[in-house]
Amino acid sequence: MQILDVIDKSRLDRIPDKSVRLLSSANYHELGYTVFHVELRLYYKRTQNEPYSIITIFVETNHGTIEQILNEGYLGLHALEEEAAYITSHLVISELIMNSIKRLDDERRTPMLNVIELKQQNLINIMKAKGFLKEWKVERAIRITPRHIFVPTEYIEHAYEDRPLPTKSLQTISQPSVVAKMTQLLDVQENNKILEIGCGSGWQSAILSKLTTGKVFSIERIPEIVEFAKKNHRTAYIQNVEILQGDGTLGLPVSAPFDRIIVTAACKTVPEPLLAQLNDGGILVAPVGEIFSQDMVVIQKLGGKFKEIKRESGFIFAPLIGKFGF
Numbered sequence: 001m002q003i004l005d006v007i008d009k010s011r012l013d014r015i016p017d018k019s020v021r022l023l024s025s026a027n028y029h030e031l032g033y034t035v036f037h038v039e040l041r042l043y044y045k046r047t048q049n050e051p052y053s054i055i056t057i058f059v060e061t062n063h064g065t066i067e068q069i070l071n072e073g074y075l076g077l078h079a080l081e082e083e084a085a086y087i088t089s090h091l092v093i094s095e096l097i098m099n100s101i102k103r104l105d106d107e108r109r110t111p112m113l114n115v116i117e118l119k120q121q122n123l124i125n126i127m128k129a130k131g132f133l134k135e136w137k138v139e140r141a142i143r144i145t146p147r148h149i150f151v152p153t154e155y156i157e158h159a160y161e162d163r164p165l166p167t168k169s170l171q172t173i174s175q176p177s178v179v180a181k182m183t184q185l186l187d188v189q190e191n192n193k194i195l196e197i198g199c200g201s202g203w204q205s206a207i208l209s210k211l212t213t214g215k216v217f218s219i220e221r222i223p224e225i226v227e228f229a230k231k232n233h234r235t236a237y238i239q240n241v242e243i244l245q246g247d248g249t250l251g252l253p254v255s256a257p258f259d260r261i262i263v264t265a266a267c268k269t270v271p272e273p274l275l276a277q278l279n280d281g282g283i284l285v286a287p288v289g290e291i292f293s294q295d296m297v298v299i300q301k302l303g304g305k306f307k308e309i310k311r312e313s314g315f316i317f318a319p320l321i322g323k324f325g326f
């Protein structure tokens, strides 16, 4: 869909009708604020001759009273459908929405959200609607790790869509909802030492670094991608991740044992060295199966024994290539 070229701001200003109504409110105790869900019906058209279409956007706000939100503006966009996500992420429409937000912000002297935060909010909502993002700690880590820093410049427009994107050397950056899911399954505790196999863009390891005060090690096979990930980490001011080039199927014996191990490439079976380098009480998450279809497997080590504690089907990752891989 290309609406970028055909709607200009002057036409948008003359949108015939906008209406909002309150749907519900929810208390997010963990985050310490109340969220109001507001429905916004926005009329738009893509070309001069096309009739107006209606789009419904769900808005989430933690600012102001209900009356203020309804009368003056709104913060944080919820778009539960892909089409809505696209339209609200559209720059000109975002600007229009931002003007309403700014009115509210000026009054309340709260920091203004920017367009990127709006796009990110859409993505967060899509991940929640799919049931892939549930934990507020993980949500927070994702929020403070902007994905657009981790995608190649030519794909920046797509950084906040829920889909994988190309990195370099025919490899990919995982789909955001899958990253959210794996991060939750890994159940990171505050001072965990973590090993990731398959650094890629570095987005997953950056998110993990926000969940632990311990060190995160991430191994990547392809030198060009190692450089890409390191550059991304510098840009995003990621401090406690060490990115290493090598065959991750061998693990990292010099720094073992690890409290958490995450493999972000498809494995035939979980590489033996990784199991051997898991700390007692530790958790390993890996996509295991055939080259075009894997199960997400969660293994816990307790009292020297390994136990599969969870398995979910329906994942597709780039293959893990190495001594204990494909």
Ligand code: SAH
Pocket (backbone or CB within 6 Å): 171, 172, 173, 174, 197, 198, 199, 200, 201, 202, 203, 204, 205, 219, 220, 221, 222, 225, 246, 247, 248, 249, 264, 265, 318, 319, 320, 321, 322, 323, 325
């Ligand atoms: N976690 C990444 C996505 C990883 S995609 C992110 O957040 O963007 C899978 C990555 O695994 C690819 O970059 C691929 O080069 C890498 N890979 C494949 N086999 C590997 C191996 N044996 N050791 C380390 N990395 C490997």
